[in-house]
Amino acid sequence: MSGPSVGWLDALAHLDELDGTAVISSIAGVGGIGTTWPALHWAHRNAHRFPDWHLFVDVRGFGPEADRVDPASAVRGFLEALGVDRDRIPVEPHAQTALFRTTVADRRLLLVVDNAANTGQVVPLLPGTRSCPVLVTSRNKMSGLVIRHGAHPVPLDVPTEDEARGLLVRHLGADRVAAEPEAVAELVARCGGFPPALGIIAGRARTDPGGRLAAVAAELRELGLAALDDDDPTAGLPDVLHWSCRVLPAEQARVFALLGIAPGPATDLRAAASLTGSTTGRTAAALRRVVDFYPQPRTRATCCWTRTAARCAWSPPRPAACPCRCPTTVPRWRGSRPSTRAWSPHDDALHDRMDDPIGRAIALNQVGWYQAKTGDHEQAREHCEAALALHRKHDNRDGEANTLHSLGYVHHHTGRYGEAAEHYREAINRYRELGDTYEIAGTWPA
Structure with missing residues (x-):
C-alpha cells in the first residue's frame, strides 16, 4: 500500500x-x-x-x-x-x-x-x-x-472509512470507485478499513480492469477471509495474520480465539472472564496483549477463517466439545457462536428483528453448552431444549445434532444416564444422515 x-x-x-x-x-x-x-x-x-x-x-x-x-x-x-x-x-x-x-x-x-x-x-x-x-x-x-x-x-491506527475509500481511489481511480458506490461501501465495511485487506482487494481489481467491484464484494461476502487468501503467502491476508497469532503466548492465543466466537461487536471484561473460565484479573492481563492483536478496537476476530484452519493442530469449539488450547492460529468455526453471558430478552428481540431463528438457536445452544461447562446444568438444559425446538421447527439437522449432543452432555453430568444415552444416540443418527463421520467419532458414546 x-x-x-x-x-x-x-x-x-x-x-x-x-x-x-x-x-x-x-x-x-x-x-x-x-x-x-x-x-x-x-x-x-x-x-x-x-x-x-x-x-x-x-x-x-x-x-x-x-x-x-x-x-x-x-x-x-x-x-x-x-x-x-x-x-x-x-x-x-x-x-x-x-x-x-x-x-x-x-x-x-x-x-x-x-x-x-x-x-x-x-x-x-x-x-x-x-x-x-x-x-x-x-x-x-x-x-x-x-x-x-x-x-x-x-x-x-487503521484508516477511517473516508481514508479507506481514498485508498481505493488511489489504486483504482476516482471514476471506477464513483461508478459503484454501494459496492465500495460494502468492501470498506467488510475490510474494516484494514489496509492489507483493502490492498489485496484493490490489487485484484486492478488485474481485472473490466470487472465489477460488486462481484468482488459478493465474493468477500460469501467467502469471508478466504476471499483474501492467495497461493502466494506474501499476497494473502491469512498468512499475514497467521504469523501474528503464532507469537501470542498460549493463554493469550486462547483468549483471542474465544473472543473471536463471541457474538456482537463488543465484549466487556466480565463477559470475557466468563467465556475463558478465568478471573477478571488474569483475563485483563491476557487482554492487554490480545487487544493489540485485534485488527481494530471496534471489531471482533473474524469467524470465517478457512485455509488458515488447515495450518491448525486443534479442533474448533462446538456444542459437543469444550474450548481447547490454540497456540498457533485462529480457527475456522463451523457455524457456531458461543455466548459470553446469560441469555436475555434483548437477545430474543435482536434475533427476532433479524429474522434469524437459526442464529438464535445456535446462540441458545452455545449459552447452554458453556453453562453446562461451568456447572449450571439446569439453565443449560433449558437453553439447549429451547434451541432443539427451534432447530427441529426449521429442519436444521446440523444444529439439531449439535444440540442433541449438548443435551447428552448435560444429562450425563447430572446423573440422568438413560436420557444422556438416548440423546447421544439421536445425535449420532443425525450425524450419520449428514455423513459427518468426524462428529460421529467425537460423539460419546460412539
Whole structure:
C-alpha cells in the first residue's frame, strides 16, 4: 500500500522530534497495517541529518522461526557495512555488540530495525548514543524498549472509512470507485478499513480492469477471509495474520480465539472472564496483549477463517466439545457462536428483528453448552431444549445434532444416564444422515 493513511502523518511529526529510540507500533499489532512505510519515508526525508550512514535490517520477527535474523548476525552485518575488517570482528555476541557501539560512538547515523517480534531482537542492536537514533517497527508495542530503554512509542491506527475509500481511489481511480458506490461501501465495511485487506482487494481489481467491484464484494461476502487468501503467502491476508497469532503466548492465543466466537461487536471484561473460565484479573492481563492483536478496537476476530484452519493442530469449539488450547492460529468455526453471558430478552428481540431463528438457536445452544461447562446444568438444559425446538421447527439437522449432543452432555453430568444415552444416540443418527463421520467419532458414546 502506498501513500499516507490515518496516523502516518502524525507518526512522521513525532519522528521529527526523534532524539533516541522510537518504536513504531500498530495499535492492532497486526502485520500489513503500514509500520515500515513511515519509518523508511522519514529516513529518506531526513537523510541530510545523518551524513555518516543509514543502516537497515529486517529481523523477520513474524514468520517461520528458522527465518528470524539472529541479533548477532545483524550486528556482524552492521560492522561489515561500516567497514570493519572481518578479522577484527570478535566471535562472542556481546563483544560484537560492544565493538559496534564503539564504532558508531562518534558518528551520526540512523538505524532502522524492521519487523521485530520482541525486545530481545532489538536490544543488542542499539548503538547506545543519542547521535544514532533507532526506528523500530513491530506488530507489538515493544513495552520492554519503552520501559527499560526510554523508547518513544509511535502508534498507528487503521484508516477511517473516508481514508479507506481514498485508498481505493488511489489504486483504482476516482471514476471506477464513483461508478459503484454501494459496492465500495460494502468492501470498506467488510475490510474494516484494514489496509492489507483493502490492498489485496484493490490489487485484484486492478488485474481485472473490466470487472465489477460488486462481484468482488459478493465474493468477500460469501467467502469471508478466504476471499483474501492467495497461493502466494506474501499476497494473502491469512498468512499475514497467521504469523501474528503464532507469537501470542498460549493463554493469550486462547483468549483471542474465544473472543473471536463471541457474538456482537463488543465484549466487556466480565463477559470475557466468563467465556475463558478465568478471573477478571488474569483475563485483563491476557487482554492487554490480545487487544493489540485485534485488527481494530471496534471489531471482533473474524469467524470465517478457512485455509488458515488447515495450518491448525486443534479442533474448533462446538456444542459437543469444550474450548481447547490454540497456540498457533485462529480457527475456522463451523457455524457456531458461543455466548459470553446469560441469555436475555434483548437477545430474543435482536434475533427476532433479524429474522434469524437459526442464529438464535445456535446462540441458545452455545449459552447452554458453556453453562453446562461451568456447572449450571439446569439453565443449560433449558437453553439447549429451547434451541432443539427451534432447530427441529426449521429442519436444521446440523444444529439439531449439535444440540442433541449438548443435551447428552448435560444429562450425563447430572446423573440422568438413560436420557444422556438416548440423546447421544439421536445425535449420532443425525450425524450419520449428514455423513459427518468426524462428529460421529467425537460423539460419546460412539
